[in-house]
Amino acid sequence: MTPGGWITMIISVGFVTVLFAYCVWRVLTSHKPDHDLGHIEPVHKDQVDER
Template sequence: MTTGGWINMFLSVGFVTVLFVYCVTRVLRGPGAKQEHELGHVEPLDEEESETR
């Protein structure tokens, strides 16, 4: 394999490995790890309010 092939392979495998580790750590940490990206709580509409809209 040529030098360019080795570089391409290492970059590709390295990128996928880093992405995999990042995703696994995000899943294992759970939803409470970062609070700044939390969405606001949305209350469901009452049945009476939804009928009038």
């Protein structure tokens, strides 16, 4: 492989590796929300037929 090919490959693989590490770091160090967005509301017995 030519030196230009090696340089291109090292830059490409290095960029993808750094981007992957940054994304993993952001996910692992993110703050947890104080609330849950997804929840099931209770259904009252008089509303069973309406839903």
